[in-house]
Amino acid sequence: MKTTKILIGICFALLLALSLVTLRQKEALLILNWGEYINDEVVERFEKEYNINVVISLADSNELFYSKIKSGTTAYDLVIPSEYMVQRMFESGMLQHIQKEKLSNYHEDMFLPGVNGFIESMSAVFPEYADYQIPYFWGTFGLMYNKRKTGLEEIIKEKGWEAFFNEAELPTGTEVGMYNVPRFAYAAAMFYNHLSPNAIPNEENIAIAQRTLSMRKFNEWGTDTLKKNIQKRDLDLAFVYIGDFLDMLYQEINDEVNPKDISDIAYDIYIPDETIAFMDSFVIPKNARHVDLAHAFINFFLDPQNAYENASVVGYCTPLVESYNMILAGKNSDDKYLQNWALAIEKYYPLPDETWEKPYKGTPLTNFDVNSLTKITNMVNNVKTR
Amino acid sequence: MNKYFKKLAIPYFVWLYVLAIIPFVIMAILSFVNNEGLNFSKAIFTLDNFGYLTTSSTVIAFMNSLFYAVIATLTCIVIGYMVAYAIFRSHFKNKFLVMTILILPMWSNMLLRIEALKNIMEPHNIITDILSKLGIHVSLDIAGTPLAVIIGLISTYIPFMILSIYTALEKIDYSLEEAALDLGLTETKKFWKVIFPLSTKGIVSGSIMVFLPCMSGFAIPEILGQGNILLIGNVIDQHFRNMNYNLGSLLAVVILIIILGAIFLVSKFDKEGETLL
Numbered sequence: 206m207k208t209t210k211i212l213i214g215i216c217f218a219l220l221l222a223l224s225l226v227t228l229r230q231k232e233a234l235l236i237l238n239w240g241e242y243i244n245d246e247v248v249e250r251f252e253k254e255y256n257i258n259v260v261i262s263l264a265d266s267n268e269l270f271y272s273k274i275k276s277g278t279t280a281y282d283l284v285i286p287s288e289y290m291v292q293r294m295f296e297s298g299m300l301q302h303i304q305k306e307k308l309s310n311y312h313e314d315m316f317l318p319g320v321n322g323f324i325e326s327m328s329a330v331f332p333e334y335a336d337y338q339i340p341y342f343w344g345t346f347g348l349m350y351n352k353r354k355t356g357l358e359e360i361i362k363e364k365g366w367e368a369f370f371n372e373a374e375l376p377t378g379t380e381v382g383m384y385n386v387p388r389f390a391y392a393a394a395m396f397y398n399h400l401s402p403n404a405i406p407n408e409e410n411i412a413i414a415q416r417t418l419s420m421r422k423f424n425e426w427g428t429d430t431l432k433k434n435i436q437k438r439d440l441d442l443a444f445v446y447i448g449d450f451l452d453m454l455y456q457e458i459n460d461e462v463n464p465k466d467i468s469d470i471a472y473d474i475y476i477p478d479e480t481i482a483f484m485d486s487f488v489i490p491k492n493a494r495h496v497d498l499a500h501a502f503i504n505f506f507l508d509p510q511n512a513y514e515n516a517s518v519v520g521y522c523t524p525l526v527e528s529y530n531m532i533l534a535g536k537n538s539d540d541k542y543l544q545n546w547a548l549a550i551e552k553y554y555p556l557p558d559e560t561w562e563k564p565y566k567g568t569p570l571t572n573f574d575v576n577s578l579t580k581i582t583n584m585v586n587n588v589k590t591r
Numbered sequence: 592m593n594k595y596f597k598k599l600a601i602p603y604f605v606w607l608y609v610l611a612i613i614p615f616v617i618m619a620i621l622s623f624v625n626n627e628g629l630n631f632s633k634a635i636f637t638l639d640n641f642g643y644l645t646t647s648s649t650v651i652a653f654m655n656s657l658f659y660a661v662i663a664t665l666t667c668i669v670i671g672y673m674v675a676y677a678i679f680r681s682h683f684k685n686k687f688l689v690m691t692i693l694i695l696p697m698w699s700n701m702l703l704r705i706e707a708l709k710n711i712m713e714p715h716n717i718i719t720d721i722l723s724k725l726g727i728h729v730s731l732d733i734a735g736t737p738l739a740v741i742i743g744l745i746s747t748y749i750p751f752m753i754l755s756i757y758t759a760l761e762k763i764d765y766s767l768e769e770a771a772l773d774l775g776l777t778e779t780k781k782f783w784k785v786i787f788p789l790s791t792k793g794i795v796s797g798s799i800m801v802f803l804p805c806m807s808g809f810a811i812p813e814i815l816g817q818g819n820i821l822l823i824g825n826v827i828d829q830h831f832r833n834m835n836y837n838l839g840s841l842l843a844v845v846i847l848i849i850i851l852g853a854i855f856l857v858s859k860f861d862k863e864g865e866t867l868l
Contacts, residue, residue: 212601219602268834275628385818387829425735426818437715439734575627578833579643586648586829589821590655 233258237284244515282493293572307500310507320524322564338486342521345567347476351441365477366397382443385426387585396479418588450474452520458545482567522554622841656823660805663744671752679760735817743815752797759793
């Protein structure tokens with residue numbers, strides 16, 4: 206009997222030790238973010254100013270954000286999902302509305318016209334959108350291509366999606382990569398057919414998508430690997446986030462040993478008129494424990510200087526007008542990096558002019574239910590195993 | 592067995608129940624319902640998920656898993672046996688050190704090793720860069736091919752095979768070999784009639800240790816296959832990513848049953864329970 210008791214005691218001691226490991230010593234603001242998506246120096250400044258620990262957990266998909274919050278094992282105070290996931294979280298009653306009176310840096314017209322236009326479009330289908338999130342970064346998808354491949358740049362600029370899916374249109378031996386998220390691959394196939402990326406995946410649309418994706422063999426289905434492979438010439442063309450492209454570009458213009466000029470970069474990105482637009486925003490889950498601090502954190506990142514510094518390490522564009530102007534002001538700076546950064550943002554995040562139909566490019570994705578996602582995944586798997 | 596020693600396993604059994612059996616029961620339940628994530632409040636009983644079991648991509652992914660796992664295991668047996676036998680017969684004083692060197696790569700993270708392997712398999716990498724500076728233009732352009740995945744599986748799991756075969760060889764009583772030679776067997780015959788049969792134990796347990804992770808893994812085919820090669824593990828991973836826990840669980844349970852069935856068959860044919868354990 207005695208040994209049994211001792212052994213059961215050992216079990217409990219082990220469990221206790223484990224639970225102690227997971228306990229945090231100091232009160233902390235818990236943030237759920239994407240990888241490499243925040244400037245740690247700005248976070249450290251926030252920690253000092255508010256005398257609190259900020260603990261950032263990472264996830265690599267919107268769906269993972271959702272299930273992590275839904276499971277409720279950790280009460281995150283801030284999450285940074287994309288627009289369609291904001292909608293889904295709201296519809297599941299997981300979000301609390303942002304109290305704008307607590308955000309001293311917040312004011313109307315602080316966002317770029319593109320961001321305002323994006324919020325307006327989203328609000329048409331999801332009226333509460335503006336009240337439940339604060340924009341963090343935004344952008345589109347595009348076709349990143351290798352300039353060293355003769356004839357590729359011309360044909361991509363001329364024909365866009367038509368060339369992407371037609372092997373015959375491309376220079377011989379062009380290696381093409383597709384983003385390995387079934388939903389994005391489905392959207393690309395829909396763009397090729399001039400259909401909406403949010404077209405319901407019924408039998409007809411699934412068949413169209415499968416036919417389109419089967420038109421050519423993709424050399425790689427990847428995520429973060431696509432941009433790297435284009436940079437090192439193992440791939441010539443791929444459908445990626447604009448931030449993937451800018452991330453590689455920033456690394457080269459900011460290289461300590463051999464900084465390059467933006468004109469010397471051996472690859473570029475083409476943004477077709479029909480593409481995916483996205484915006485990642487701060488949202489506060491309903492079960493957040495530090496609601497005031499979460500607001501303070503959002504407010505901190507609405508400060509133009511902080512947002513400017515934050516944008517300097519993340520490949521996407523700030524949503525704030527003032528920070529955007531600060532980046533563009535770098536054109537007159539002596540610092541080569543700031544000059545190149547300004548040129549990049551001006552080129553890849555242009556302000557809208559009269560010729561634009563709407564102030565931003567692309568179409569935001571809407572929320573698909575699990576059944577539709579399973580159908581799309583299955584379709585993409587059929588393409589891969591054909 | 593002594594009662595006292597039986598109790599020593601209690602801590603492990605507690606873990607086993609918490610981390611293996613309870614999750615398995617939950618997955619089994621998830622397979623038959625339709626709900627959101629792990630929230631059972633709105634769960635509806637359904638057999639819809641079973642329809643996906645027979646779709647062509649799932650079946651192909653399953654066959655791929657089986658194919659790759661069999662190829663990798665067979666290759667591991669051949670290469671692993673040769674290495675283990677060479678060490679067994681060698682005159683190294685410190686065989687333990689040799690074994691340690693063999694399993695040294697396992698001390699680094701598996702994903703890092705696979706990423707490094709992938710890098711070498713791509714047309715442009717540090718080695719081809721250095722070689723091209725010397726005027727040699729060669730590259731191993733196999734990333735994204737079945738060969739790359741098989742090489743990755745073998746290089747990752749072969750230490751398990753070597754270790755278990757070597758352990759079995761070490762246990763063979765040397766007097767048996769002496770007896771065989773005394774009775775007039777040649778070296779080759781001695782190997783096939785005495786050594787090899789006595790080492791099958793190691794082959795079987797090594798095979799199980801190689802076959803199972805090859806069959807169910809998803810990281811190696813994902814990285815080395817560049818998303819083009821789909822094993823059943825990748826399909827399960829995708830469904831969990833889409834938050835379709837129901838279909839993901841169903842596939843996982845089916846795989847588990849097949850694997851358990853295979854182990855059961857092995858133990859049935861081996862009535863003395865010699866090969867296993």
